[in-house]
Amino acid sequence: MLGCACTCLKVMLKAQNSSAVVQRKGNWSWNGLGVRNYKVTVVGAGGGIGQPLSMLLKQNPLIDELTLHDVGDIKGVAADLSHICTSTQVDFFDGVKQQELIDSLHDSHVVVVPAGLPRQPGMTRDQLEDANSGVAMAVSCAVGMACPEALLAFITNPINTIVPIAAEFLKAKGVFDPNRLFGVTSLDVVRAKTFIADYMNIDPATVEIPVIGGHAGKTILPIFSQCSPKFTGEDEDVKRLTERIQEAGTEVLNAKAGKGSATLSMAYAAAYFVNALLRGLNDEPGVIECAYVASDATELAFLATPLELGPNGIKKNLGLPSLNADEEAALQKLLPELRQNIERGISYAAKIIDAAKPDQEPIKEPDCKVEDSAKYAQSN
Numbered sequence: 001m002l003g004c005a006c007t008c009l010k011v012m013l014k015a016q017n018s019s020a021v022v023q024r025k026g027n028w029s030w031n032g033l034g035v036r037n038y039k040v041t042v043v044g045a046g047g048g049i050g051q052p053l054s055m056l057l058k059q060n061p062l063i064d065e066l067t068l069h070d071v072g073d074i075k076g077v078a079a080d081l082s083h084i085c086t087s088t089q090v091d092f093f094d095g096v097k098q099q100e101l102i103d104s105l106h107d108s109h110v111v112v113v114p115a116g117l118p119r120q121p122g123m124t125r126d127q128l129e130d131a132n133s134g135v136a137m138a139v140s141c142a143v144g145m146a147c148p149e150a151l152l153a154f155i156t157n158p159i160n161t162i163v164p165i166a167a168e169f170l171k172a173k174g175v176f177d178p179n180r181l182f183g184v185t186s187l188d189v190v191r192a193k194t195f196i197a198d199y200m201n202i203d204p205a206t207v208e209i210p211v212i213g214g215h216a217g218k219t220i221l222p223i224f225s226q227c228s229p230k231f232t233g234e235d236e237d238v239k240r241l242t243e244r245i246q247e248a249g250t251e252v253l254n255a256k257a258g259k260g261s262a263t264l265s266m267a268y269a270a271a272y273f274v275n276a277l278l279r280g281l282n283d284e285p286g287v288i289e290c291a292y293v294a295s296d297a298t299e300l301a302f303l304a305t306p307l308e309l310g311p312n313g314i315k316k317n318l319g320l321p322s323l324n325a326d327e328e329a330a331l332q333k334l335l336p337e338l339r340q341n342i343e344r345g346i347s348y349a350a351k352i353i354d355a356a357k358p359d360q361e362p363i364k365e366p367d368c369k370v371e372d373s374a375k376y377a378q379s380n
């Protein structure tokens with residue numbers, strides 16, 4: 001029934017927009033002009049982040065197809081977005097069947113995932129692990145099947161654990177490319193720019209600062225020594241602003257008092273990050289953003305660092321920026337927590353993957369059902 005409604009509206013939306021569609025020359029072609037040429041799929045498009053993110057992406061001139069997916073009903077969101085007068089085509093797939101997800105992903109160049117449960121006041125991000133690990137599993141398996149060359153960017157918390165889980169399932173599918181998997185940490189950079197600009201009384205758009213580590217509390221490490229323009233505050237200001245950046249998610253969570261976590265600033269940060277990925281796909285030189293990725297910058301398997309983006313995702317991991325003694329100490333202090341986060345993700349995935357290969361036969365299809373990861377959404 002859902003599938004039918006979904007298909008009908010899709011046809012209608014396509015028909016309405018058909019005159020504006022730019023012909024793509026092939027799945028991975030680039031027309032050399034940097035114009036609208038990419039398909040982006042938003043998984044979790046009906047949520048607090050998903051909706052404003054989709055609205056911002058509808059305005060992105062590099063995107064010619066914007067496909068929305070959610071386990072909940074998003075027919076109305078898709079219809080609403082489709083009336084915005086940009087020539088980006090809007091398509092949607094909803095429902096808890098894994099097939100809906102797979103269908104939404106075909107030919108995607110970028111898949112961005114704001115799907116999953118947000119924190120409630122008093123919770124840590126780690127406490128979302130049980131609810132959201134299934135999202136990482138379902139989405140990475142579906143990407144592995146439908147669009148293994150897509151750039152896959154997770155917003156879902158806890159990022160520190162979700163990305164390692166996704167990597168394990170992509171490996172199980174035989175399609176893991178460390179240059180194409182990202183944990184979106186750009187909100188930490190956005191916040192750092194804003195708070196520093198406020199302090200220095202300058203335009204936030206002029207501030208550049210790397211934020212490394214992970215995306216939870218002390219694992220978020222803004223590198224003030226590399227701030228441009230040079231940070232003018234004292235050590236105590238660095239300490240205070242660092243703590244504010246690390247706890248900014250909780251600041252929003254508490255201000256919303258039970259009505260969710262950051263959505264609008266996250267949508268902005270994710271739209272910005274997706275745009276950077278697309279500029280990289282367009283082979284624009286000098287596209288540099290921080291994200292949480294597979295890494296050999298430290299002894300840990302994943303770390304957020306500045307990355308140069310290119311036609312295949314990460315062109316070059318720029319590794320650790322220069323650190324002063326305080327920053328080096330803070331990095332060493334955060335590594336054990338981050339290591340635990342990563343190990344928990346790897347062992348969650350290993351249990352499922354091992355169970356899917358009885359008698360150690362080569363793995364065919366780990367049991368990655370979106371139905372399981374979405375139970376909470378159905379009960380909402």
Ligand SMILES: NC(=O)c1ccc[n+]([C@@H]2O[C@H](COP(=O)([O-])OP(=O)(O)OC[C@H]3O[C@@H](n4cnc5c(N)ncnc54)[C@H](O)[C@@H]3O)[C@@H](O)[C@H]2O)c1
Nearest residue numbers: 044046047048049070071072115116117118155157266377
């Ligand atoms: N990385 C970051 O910096 C950052 C910032 C803010 C929020 N987040 C995280 O983003 C996630 C989403 O937050 P939100 O406020 O938008 O939550 P929300 O509850 O408003 O929206 C989540 C959406 O995901 C959908 N969904 C759930 N499981 C799904 C699945 N398996 N497939 C497809 N859709 C699914 C739900 O139906 C819902 O529409 C949370 O985990 C939150 O903690 C991360």
Ligand SMILES: O=C(O)C[C@H](O)C(=O)O
Nearest residue numbers: 119157248249250261262
């Ligand atoms: O704080 C949260 O739970 C959401 C997000 O990770 C944030 O930093 O705002």
